[in-house]
Amino acid sequence: MVIKNVHEAAYATVEVSAASGGYPVFVGPSLLAFVPVVVGTYAPAQRLAVISDDRVGPIHGQTVGKALRDAGHDVTFLTFPEGEASKTRKFWSILTDEMLEAGLGRDCAVVAVGGGVTTDLAGFVAATFLRGVPVIQVPTTTLSMVDASVGGKTGVDVRNGKNMVGAFHAPSAVVADTEALGTLDPRFLAEGIVEAVKHGAILDEEHFLGLANTTKELILADPKESARCVTASVRLKSQVVARDEFERGLRQVLNFGHTVGHALEAATDYRLGHGRAVAFGMVAEARLGERLGLTEASTSERLIDVLAELVDRTALEVETSTVLDFLSADKKARGGRTRYVLLRRIGQVLDQGGWAREVDEDEVRTVVDEVISGW
Incomplete structure (x- = not known):
């Protein structure tokens, strides 16, 4: 699949298989202008809802909206307050009502422009x-480009x-303009690399080692x-999604x-950023596997060597008991028992009776207590 009027050497295309027939992910510089x-x-519709948060909207959302209007589309531009606190049913309802009030019908399409909160919510x-x-996903952060916008x-x-x-709802296409990353705060950009x-x-x-050697450039x-x-x-995520779209x-x-x-x-009531939280989570789950004798020794230290370049690893202001309460309510739990993905080693997940396994709560408590104290 190609973008008309754009030289193919200027961008990469990854094809993602999906029950809907699949979709392309375009990656490269200066692609926002080609969203129309x-x-x-991939989603021909005269009427469009362009959805962005109130931080990204004035920077990239308006750029995309103008390009779509110039191409003859009827655009309804909608925004919501930035941040994870807005990824709620309240703002889902507000955005939905605004689309209905604008007279949008089943012949419309949504264009989501922003980070992971926007791609998830829109x-x-x-x-x-x-x-x-x-929906056409137009991710503008590292996290949303490598993860949140892909997979449905x-x-x-x-x-x-x-x-x-x-819900699982595969996009019709994803446009990842890597020039947008240059507008991000380096700390926020770094947290996205965690994914x-x-x-x-x-x-x-090999991908892990490549990232370890280029963190400063990224x-x-x-x-x-x-x-x-x-x-x-x-490409790596698409290979997994192609084999198991619905998890x-x-x-x-x-x-x-x-x-x-x-x-x-x-x-932490979502005060802790997603990238930093996942970094702490990876260290915890690697240490969990090491304690159980299932993960190769020093795996957590190898992770720390890379993650320490990307996030603040000092102690978190949170109680272990509160974390355990939320773990017990995890949506991936089965029969009320939380399940964890453990590594065999860097580059390989443990597969013994399934890709995730139950772990004794005392072991979990120990590693959570260790990790939230800093690593």
Whole structure:
């Protein structure tokens, strides 16, 4: 698949298989201007809802909206307050009502422009609006490019935890303009790279080592390294999604670091950023495997060597008991028992009786207590 009028050497394309027939992920610089071409090709609709948060909207959302209007589309531009605190049923309802009040119908499409909160929330709006309309994902952060915009997971957070209400709704296409990364605060950009580290840790040691050797360039949004990082991570994730789109088996490996990470986010009322939370979660779950004799010794230290370049690893202001309460409510639990993805070693997940396993709560308590004290 190609973008018309754009030289193919200027971007990479990753094809993602899906029950809906699959979709392309375009990665490269200066692609925002070509969103109208992508919309016209993969989600042809005259009327569009462009959804962004109130921080990204004035920077990239308006740029995309103007390009779509110039191409002849009727655009309704909608925003919501930035941050994880807005990824709720309240703002899902507000955005849905605003689309209905604007007279949008089943022949419309949604264009989501922003980070992971936007791709999750706007994707969920698209999945449920009049029982489902197409969505084009336009991620503008590292995290959303390498992870949140790809795979079709959409949803919102609730009082009991993160992403507890949602739907699988594959995008019609994803446009990842790597130049957008240059507008991010380096700290926020660095936290997003954590998701790419996860892909290397569970699937590809070579990718992990490549990230370890280029963290400084990635934090500075080096164009070449950023495109390489995003493309490699999307390819790895797409291979998993192609085999298990609806997370009945293999796709569980993508939850490495997220079981503990999501509990940490919820326990801090989402004051803890997702990237930092997942970094703490990966260290905790690697140490858990090491304590059980299932994960190769020094795996957690290898993770720490890379993650320490990306996030603040000082102690968190949270109680272990609060984290354990949220772990017990994890959406991936079976029969009330929380399950964890454990590594065999860097680049390989443990597969013994399934891709995730129950672990004694005393062991979990020990590693959570260790990790929240800093590492």
